[in-house]
Structures are given as structure tokens and as C-alpha cells.
Amino acid sequence: MSRNVEADVVVVGAGLSGMIAARALLAAGLTPLVLEADERVGGRILTEEVTAGVPVELGAQWIGDTHQRMFALAEELGVQTYRQYDDGETSYELVGSGVLREGEFHARxxxxxxxxxxxxxxxxxxxxxxxxxxxxxxxxxxxxxxxxxxxxxxxxxxxxxxxxxxxxxxxxxxxxxxxxxxxxxxxxxxxxxxxxxxxxAESEGGAQTTRFVGGTGEITKRLSALIAAHIVVEAPVQTIEHEVDSVTVYCRGGLVARARRVIVAISPTLAGRILYDPPLSGVRDQLTQRLPNGSAMKAFFVYDEPFWRADGFNGQLISDIGPARMSNDTCIPGDDHGVILMFLEGDEARTAGRLPEPERRAALTAELVRHYGPRAAKPEFYVDGEWSDRQWTRGCYNANHGPHVWTKYGAALSTPVGVIHWASTDTATYWSAYMEGAVDAGERAAREVVESLT
Ligand SMILES: Cc1cc2nc3c(=O)[nH]c(=O)nc-3n(C[C@H](O)[C@H](O)[C@H](O)COP(=O)(O)OP(=O)(O)OC[C@H]3O[C@@H](n4cnc5c(N)ncnc54)[C@H](O)[C@@H]3O)c2cc1C
Known part of the structure; x- marks a missing residue:
């Protein structure tokens, strides 16, 4: 059944970038309409509670000291932050070294x-x-x-x-x-x-120094509440018809939105799956053909307590045996549970990430036992999250540029095409790929639209 709506600006995607753009448009006196394919907002931000009081981040987790837009957003939304736990030694196993504590590793x-x-x-x-x-x-x-x-x-x-x-x-x-x-x-x-x-760096000055109380999902939950009247979920955008000064956006399910501008706030590879009428230039289409999303997955082990801390470990490991190359202590302040996050990235996401869950879990458990001893074999809970299976993300953390993409096609990445503007962290120029970049790109796209309309 078709339904027609009108707005000044349609925003495709209610990830952080799209919602930031919509909020900026509202502040400029324009009416945005955010069309979100999924049944939830937030995109690559996804917090799930494993057990009461233990939210884990299947998506974005940290901000760093120079992520000033994210710090400002958290303050504005009333989301408190806390520092990443960083006391103790990292555990290493590299190039046949066996498992070594940080002190030994650095000396050797x-x-x-x-x-x-x-x-x-x-x-x-x-x-x-x-x-x-x-x-x-x-x-x-x-x-x-x-x-x-x-x-x-x-x-x-x-x-x-x-x-x-x-x-x-x-x-x-x-x-x-x-x-x-x-x-x-x-x-x-x-x-x-x-x-x-x-x-x-993980500590001072790095990209992973700070987390959000209640989880990163608090940011998108509260942000979406501010613009709730302007968001429609379960509205996958399939076609964008664009003219000199107007757009008509068609969604699966029959929703048709007419507006003066559109901001496409999804990763480039997904933007390339939308049908544009008239078609976009060959350069723009060849660009989106060449920007695949990366492969990453996070796996969380939840224990009755963070036993590794008592042994002087900070919960970080670095291994070339794997399957996880790195890990982190992701305990929640004020909660007794111990939480370890294992990263499967690049080829490990493509191999261990595709194993049946029990096999993947067993391999990751064996790795934790090598580093932290037999207690690591007895988690109370385990959860992991795969991103390439998700229809509206199709991989992470962001778009990868292989050789010759920037020089042959890069100019088409964020240059507007008539009434179509591009956002998403993949188009950012500050902390591209991070939440900070999503905000940067959303604000930039909204600015472009406001300037073009006034
Ligand atoms: C596992 C993981 C860990 C990460 N860790 C960190 C971290 O610690 N720190 C950090 O800063 N960043 C991290 N990131 C990156 C961060 O999540 C992203 O930079 C940011 O969330 C991207 O926001 P976005 O709005 O640009 O895109 P997205 O979040 O991808 O939002 C796009 C939205 O568009 C929707 N959509 C897609 N196609 C359509 C369509 N056709 N029609 C309508 N809607 C559509 C999607 O459902 C989605 O909601 C991580 C990401 C992942 C996945």
C-alpha cells in the first residue's frame, strides 16, 4: 500500500550520521524525514544487555580524547562517560615467542x-x-x-x-x-x-580511552528521541528520482517521500545499491563498486569476576596465533562481572567468524586459557556479533580503499550530485570510520543542504 509524505530534506539512514544531519536541519528551520531500513535506529552502534547490568557493545564502543564532537554530544544528551580500564600488563604471543607478559616481552x-x-x-x-x-x-x-x-x-x-x-x-x-x-x-x-x-594507542591520547555509561546505545537512543517525529523505521530506500530542485524517494513497503534535497547517510557500498533515476555518473558508480566494507566481529566472554586483574593483567592480549589478534577488558564499573572482548578482524573474521558458533567459541576460549589460565574456560555468558550478515550494514568497520581508488575516484566520494548529498562516517575528513567521523560527516552534509536552500 503506498503512502505519500513530504519534507524539506529526506535523510537515508538513521545511523549516527543521518540522525546528526537531521538534527542540524531541524535546528536550521528545515523539516527532515529520516528513512531507516532496519527496525531499529543506530546502525553500526548496537548495545545489547547480556545479563542485568552488563551491556556489551556489538558495534561502536570507545571514543578517544580528541573526539570533541562525541564528548559534546554525550554531554548535551546527558550521557556520562568513564575511562577504559588500563591497569596491568598486556599478554603477548608473537612469532613463536610463547605467551609472554608485557614486561618480559618488552625486555626480550x-x-x-x-x-x-x-x-x-x-x-x-x-x-x-x-x-x-x-x-x-x-x-x-x-x-x-x-x-x-x-x-x-x-x-x-x-x-x-x-x-x-x-x-x-x-x-x-x-x-x-x-x-x-x-x-x-x-x-x-x-x-x-x-x-x-x-x-x-589504547591509553592516553588514543582512540579507545573512554566509554559511555549505559552503553553507546544511550547516545543513539537519546538522539533519536529528540527527532522521533521525523524518523520512519522499516523503510528501506530503494529508488531515488532526482530533478533540478526536488527528489522523490521510494521505499520498499510503499512509502514515497517528496523533498527538495536528500542526504544519503549510509556506507558507499550500500549507497551503490540504491537505484538512481536518472543514473549517477560512471565515476560515482565505479567508486561505490570499489569501496567494500571491512570484516570485523566482536566476541564477549562474561565471568563472575575479572580474575585476570588480580594476576596483574589489563585484559589486553596481542597474538598472531589467534583466532583473536587482540582483546580488551570491557568490565562495567560498579558491576562485579568480568568481561573480556575478543576481536576477530580482517582474515580472522572471514575464517573464525564463519565457523559455527560453538567452534568459534571453543577456539577463542582456548586462546583465553593460554593467556589467563583455566578460569578463562568457564564464562557465565558468551555473545558475539557478525556484521557482514546484517543486510543494512554488510561489514565493518568502514569502507576500504584499495589501490587506485582515492586517486581515480576519490573526488566523487562526498561531492554532491545535484540535489543528492552524501554523509556517513566513510565520507568524513575528521576521524573517518569512527563515530566522531559520522558526526563530522552528518554536520557537513546538513551544512551543504542548508547553504543550497538559503
Ligand atoms: C563492531 C564495530 C565496532 C566499532 N567500534 C568503534 C569504536 O569503538 N569507536 C568508534 O568511534 N567507532 C566504532 N565503530 C564505527 C562506528 O560504529 C561508525 O563509524 C558509526 O556508527 C557509523 O555511523 P553512520 O551513521 O555513518 O553509519 P551506519 O551506522 O552504518 O548507519 C547507516 C544506517 O542506514 C541504514 N540503511 C542502510 N541502507 C539503507 C537503505 N537502503 N535505506 C534506509 N536505511 C538504510 C542502516 O540500517 C543504518 O541504520 C565500530 C563499528 C563496528 C561495526
Missing amino acids: FASELKELELVLRRLDVLAAEVPVEAPWSAPRAAEWDAVTAGAWYDAQGLSPVARTLLEICTVGILAVPTAEVSFLHLLFTIQTCGVTSELF
């Missing part, structure tokens, strides 16, 4: 860690040459976009330990093996975040 591999540090400094210097608004215009863009980050790493003459650590840290951010990432894209990602120390 001091020169390898120095090598790593030098490469990170070199990355910072090169990244500073990449203009985030137009990475393709960097003086050495063509050279850097022709190689993968992995090939560039391989050419640095690193020891196996330094090279392996670099791979694990980078996959932990991009969620694809470095052999699939353009070196220019790696430098762009570093530059949108500041410096490598902000991107890679």
Missing part, C-alpha cells in the same frame, strides 16, 4: 619495538603530506596509491616481530589485511585522526 624484543616506533614516526611524517579533503592531491598521491600498505610495510626491512605487530595494529583499525589497503588510504586514515599514536 626491545630493539624490535624501537624499529616499530621508527616506522610509526615515518608514517606520521608522510601522513602530514596528505590533505584530508583531497587525498588524491597529495604530492606523492599516485605513488602511494599504487602500492598497498602491506607492500610498503614489507619494504621497510622490519624484523618479523615488528612487522607482525604492525600488521595486527593496522588490521585492528582497518579490518582488512594490509595487502588489500592502499598505502595512500592508510596515510589518509592516520591524517584524519592526527598521528599514529592517537590511532594505535
Whole structure:
């Protein structure tokens, strides 16, 4: 059954970016209509309560010290924050070292860690040459976009330990093996975040210092409540007809929305699945054909208490045996349970992530037992979350740029096409791929629309 509605601006997608755009449009006196495909808002933000008092984040979890838009949003919405637990040692197993505590690992591999540090400094210097608004215009863009980050790493003459650590840290951010990432894209990602120390560090200054009381879902829940009258869920956008000064947006289920502008606030690969009439340019379509989302999945083990803390561990592990390459202590302050988060990213998400759940869980349990002893074998609860199966996300953390994408197609990523504007964190120039980037992109798209209408 068809239903017709009108608005000034249709926003496709009620993720953080779309809702931020809608809120900004409302503030500018325009009427937005947010069309969300899923039955819930929030997109890549998804908090689930495993047991009373223990919310876990199947999607976005942390913000970092320079995520000023997210700190401001949390304050405005009345969501309190707390610091990530970081006391104690990380546990390592790399390149046949066996399981080593951080102190032992640092002592044994001091020169390898120095090598790593030098490469990170070199990355910072090169990244500073990449203009985030137009990475393709960097003086050495063509050279850097022709190689993968992995090939560039391989050419640095690193020891196996330094090279392996670099791979694990980078996959932990991009969620694809470095052999699939353009070196220019790696430098762009570093530059949108500041410096490598902000991107890679867990503690002071890193991207993972702070969490939200009640879970990240509190942010999207409260934000959506502010614009509830302007959101329609279970309205997957299928077709966008666009003219010189108007759009007609068709949803599965029969909803038809007419407006003056549209902001498409979904990842580029999903934006490419919408039918545009008239069709978009070949460059725009070839861009969206070339921006697959990464592969990542989180698995949570909930214990009666955080027993690893008493043994002097911070709950972080770094392993090249896996299946998880990294983990985190994600306990909730004020709750007695111990919660460990294991990350499956890149190839591990594509292998262990596709195993039947009992097999995946058993492999992850064995890894935890290697690092934290037999108590790790007895969690009270286990939960994991796969993202490529989700029809309205199809992978995470964000869009990956392989070689030649930025230089040949990059200009089409966020340039409006007539009355169509693009948001989502994948189009951000500040902390792209993160929640901060989603806010950055949503605000930018709303600004473009307001300027074009006034
Ligand atoms: C496992 C995981 C861990 C992460 N960890 C962190 C973290 O710790 N810190 C951090 O800052 N970021 C993290 N991120 C990234 C963060 O979640 C994203 O940057 C951010 O949420 C993206 O918001 P968005 O609005 O741009 O896109 P999305 O959240 O993808 O929103 C897009 C919305 O559009 C909807 N949609 C899709 N297609 C259509 C259609 N055809 N019609 C209508 N609606 C449609 C979707 O359902 C979705 O609601 C993580 C992401 C994941 C998945």
C-alpha cells in the first residue's frame, strides 16, 4: 500500500550520521524525514544487555580524547562517560615467542619495538603530506596509491616481530589485511585522526580511552528521541528520482517521500545499491563498486569476576596465533562481572567468524586459557556479533580503499550530485570510520543542504 509524505530534506539512514544531519536541519528551520531500513535506529552502534547490568557493545564502543564532537554530544544528551580500564600488563604471543607478559616481552624484543616506533614516526611524517579533503592531491598521491600498505610495510626491512605487530595494529583499525589497503588510504586514515599514536594507542591520547555509561546505545537512543517525529523505521530506500530542485524517494513497503534535497547517510557500498533515476555518473558508480566494507566481529566472554586483574593483567592480549589478534577488558564499573572482548578482524573474521558458533567459541576460549589460565574456560555468558550478515550494514568497520581508488575516484566520494548529498562516517575528513567521523560527516552534509536552500 503506498503512502505519500513530504519534507524539506529526506535523510537515508538513521545511523549516527543521518540522525546528526537531521538534527542540524531541524535546528536550521528545515523539516527532515529520516528513512531507516532496519527496525531499529543506530546502525553500526548496537548495545545489547547480556545479563542485568552488563551491556556489551556489538558495534561502536570507545571514543578517544580528541573526539570533541562525541564528548559534546554525550554531554548535551546527558550521557556520562568513564575511562577504559588500563591497569596491568598486556599478554603477548608473537612469532613463536610463547605467551609472554608485557614486561618480559618488552625486555626480550626491545630493539624490535624501537624499529616499530621508527616506522610509526615515518608514517606520521608522510601522513602530514596528505590533505584530508583531497587525498588524491597529495604530492606523492599516485605513488602511494599504487602500492598497498602491506607492500610498503614489507619494504621497510622490519624484523618479523615488528612487522607482525604492525600488521595486527593496522588490521585492528582497518579490518582488512594490509595487502588489500592502499598505502595512500592508510596515510589518509592516520591524517584524519592526527598521528599514529592517537590511532594505535589504547591509553592516553588514543582512540579507545573512554566509554559511555549505559552503553553507546544511550547516545543513539537519546538522539533519536529528540527527532522521533521525523524518523520512519522499516523503510528501506530503494529508488531515488532526482530533478533540478526536488527528489522523490521510494521505499520498499510503499512509502514515497517528496523533498527538495536528500542526504544519503549510509556506507558507499550500500549507497551503490540504491537505484538512481536518472543514473549517477560512471565515476560515482565505479567508486561505490570499489569501496567494500571491512570484516570485523566482536566476541564477549562474561565471568563472575575479572580474575585476570588480580594476576596483574589489563585484559589486553596481542597474538598472531589467534583466532583473536587482540582483546580488551570491557568490565562495567560498579558491576562485579568480568568481561573480556575478543576481536576477530580482517582474515580472522572471514575464517573464525564463519565457523559455527560453538567452534568459534571453543577456539577463542582456548586462546583465553593460554593467556589467563583455566578460569578463562568457564564464562557465565558468551555473545558475539557478525556484521557482514546484517543486510543494512554488510561489514565493518568502514569502507576500504584499495589501490587506485582515492586517486581515480576519490573526488566523487562526498561531492554532491545535484540535489543528492552524501554523509556517513566513510565520507568524513575528521576521524573517518569512527563515530566522531559520522558526526563530522552528518554536520557537513546538513551544512551543504542548508547553504543550497538559503
Ligand atoms: C563492531 C564495530 C565496532 C566499532 N567500534 C568503534 C569504536 O569503538 N569507536 C568508534 O568511534 N567507532 C566504532 N565503530 C564505527 C562506528 O560504529 C561508525 O563509524 C558509526 O556508527 C557509523 O555511523 P553512520 O551513521 O555513518 O553509519 P551506519 O551506522 O552504518 O548507519 C547507516 C544506517 O542506514 C541504514 N540503511 C542502510 N541502507 C539503507 C537503505 N537502503 N535505506 C534506509 N536505511 C538504510 C542502516 O540500517 C543504518 O541504520 C565500530 C563499528 C563496528 C561495526
